[in-house]
Amino acid sequence: MSSSRKIIKLFYDVTSPYSWLAFEVLCRYRNVWNIDPKFKPAYLGGIIHGSGNTVPGLNPSELLYMVSDLILLSEYFGVPIFPPSDLSKIDSLNAMRFLTVVAEREKKGDTLERVSIELWKRMWCTHKDITQPASLTEAGLKAGLSANEVEEFLTLSKSQPIKDKLRSVTQEALDYKCFGLPFIVGHVNGKAEIFFGSDKFELMAYLFGEKWMGPYPNKPTATM
């Protein structure tokens, strides 16, 4: 069943709130559209560096707009994003390496999704640290990992194979000419179609031959 579904890769970083929106939409549409989302933890710092881009929101007016845009999107999509007053750059390297371990260990469950959500919640909803081992531990436990698993995953997250894996996923995104996150890749007639940001689902639906039904596709009271 799964093999006949269109594979959609979402490259994301938990320091990107728009990534959370894109992630949520793909989760909600997984059983509505004929798609199989593959969640790919990448490192935003590596994307910015590798593409020669600048971080979003450097311009003061654009930053102001992003905050009001996020507040409105949060309400519309029902995702609890509350931009913190200090939006200075938080490095996500430890968090994304931790998620890389979770992704590598994942079999058929949804642990990666649950841990990712806990990290997004910490950063964008409850405004807690996501850089320290204690913070990653707390997120892992909340997501249903055992204490032993969290400890093992934290150790593994410092290993060379995991560092290399995160680097290779980030490079995979860069190979698609990624310049920021979220970055979504799907194939239509053998051609890689790419989408940047969380405002492209209607266009994606058009290209994929699916129907965009707004942020709540399963609600009978969907607005569209």
Place this chain on the structure above:
Amino acid sequence: MSSSRKIIKLFYDVTSPYSWLAFEVLCRYRNVWNIDPKFKPAYLGGIIHGSGNTVPGLNPSELLYMVSDLILLSEYFGVPIFPPSDLSKIDSLNAMRFLTVVAEREKKGDTLERVSIELWKRMWCTHKDITQPASLTEAGLKAGLSANEVEEFLTLSKSQPIKDKLRSVTQEALDYKCFGLPFIVGHVNGKAEIFFGSDKFELMAYLFGEKWMGPYPNKPTATM
């Protein structure tokens, strides 16, 4: 009748293809949503300079993405945008001063809309010059201006009051913290709500209490 409609200001420049998309959508929804769009010719160069921003597409990967995004949007929205192979910056100052004259002379007609479309078509569809007086003349005539009007408008476009008017409209956008075009401003409960780009109509509909029906709101076969 008109006074009860929500005034929506669209600040635009004809060197911005996303402005064309936003313009088209507002035209199509004018009699579908309870809105009264006000088209405000502004100068993108002044917006970029005044906000301290950089022009879009400086990053090579982002530029590649913009081209494929525009081609897809063009097809989806039914607006004939064909990005030229050379996207090097074309200065729109003469064109936007010309449109400022048209806007100032407009009474209740749609001349501003028609001349704007002719200029967008030249730049983004037939890839013709929009900087020289002869080009502006051709666009004006195609849009239905008389030869006398075009001549008068070209002379006026070099006058101080028109230069000042374009500067003041550009400043009006900057006062709303504009950092790029298209930039849309509407008021909800006395608060200015701003939207950047051409991907925000669904969110705008949500905020305005209207229904987004995709790019063809009047077609019975609308996809949404």
